[in-house]
Amino acid sequence: QVQLQESGPGLVKPSETLSLTCSVSGGSISSYYWSWIRQPPGKGLEWIGYTHYSGSTNYNPSLKSRVTISLDTSKNQFSLRLSSVTAADTAVYYCALSLTAGDRFDPWGQGTLVTVSS
Amino acid sequence: EIVMTQSPATLSVSPGERATLSCRASQTVRTNLAWYQQKPGQAPRLLIYGASTRATGIPARFSGSGSGTEFTLTISSLQSEDFAVYYCQQYNNWPPWTFGQGTKVEIK
Numbered sequence: 001q002v003q004l005q006e007s008g009p010g011l012v013k014p015s016e017t018l019s020l021t022c023s024v025s026g027g028s029i030s031s032y033y034w035s036w037i038r039q040p041p042g043k044g045l046e047w048i049g050y051t052h053y054s055g056s057t058n059y060n061p062s063l064k065s066r067v068t069i070s071l072d073t074s075k076n077q078f079s080l081r082l083s084s085v086t087a088a089d090t091a092v093y094y095c096a097l098s099l100t101a102g103d104r105f106d107p108w109g110q111g112t113l114v115t116v117s118s
Numbered sequence: 119e120i121v122m123t124q125s126p127a128t129l130s131v132s133p134g135e136r137a138t139l140s141c142r143a144s145q146t147v148r149t150n151l152a153w154y155q156q157k158p159g160q161a162p163r164l165l166i167y168g169a170s171t172r173a174t175g176i177p178a179r180f181s182g183s184g185s186g187t188e189f190t191l192t193i194s195s196l197q198s199e200d201f202a203v204y205y206c207q208q209y210n211n212w213p214p215w216t217f218g219q220g221t222k223v224e225i226k
């Protein structure tokens with residue numbers, strides 16, 4: 001079955017750009033919809049956005065001005081870039097799959113903690 | 119944006135007892151509602167989708183019901199591995215997909 005694994009720096013300085021990658025195994029990234037979701041420590045879940053191999057993307061309006069999600073079919077990976085980060089962006093970042101654009105998330109990656117601090 | 123409200127925030131239950139968790143949507147989401155279980159240090163795991171369909175491998179003691187704006191997750195007889203935080207999520211109106219704030223099921 002499809003498995004996802006996040007990777008990237010665990011520490012980012014304020015005002016810089018957070019960059020994470022999700023590696024997909026057990027299935028082709030040229031299918032389905034690929035999302036990023038985050039969870040601040042001790043808090044709930046927030047959907048960030050998705051990408052699809054067709055080039056379609058969709059972002060949470062609350063983050064849209066700072067987010068870019070892209071897909072690399074040659075590496076079977078997709079990526080998140082979040083610019084101008086602040087301490088409020090400190091969170092565990094998860095990547096996840098959904099079968100269609102409006103669908104549940106399954107499976108999820110294990111998550112990676114990103115701390116924004118100088 | 120659809121706001122999802124879960125209650126209670128914390129539910130104290132003894133092993134073997136029944137647990138009933140609620141989720142309310144600020145507007146109708148039809149049956150486009152999922153439930154997830156999250157244990158400390160782990161990613162959320164899909165339990166229920168379509169408001170009432172169990173995901174692959176989920177035990178029958180987990181059941182979901184409801185439609186429109188009111189939903190319920192029931193765990194018929196709590197096992198030790200069921201103590202966790204549970205989230206509901208709507209996928210009817212997006213962007214954005216939205217989650218409830220979670221219900222923590224703890225040992226009484």
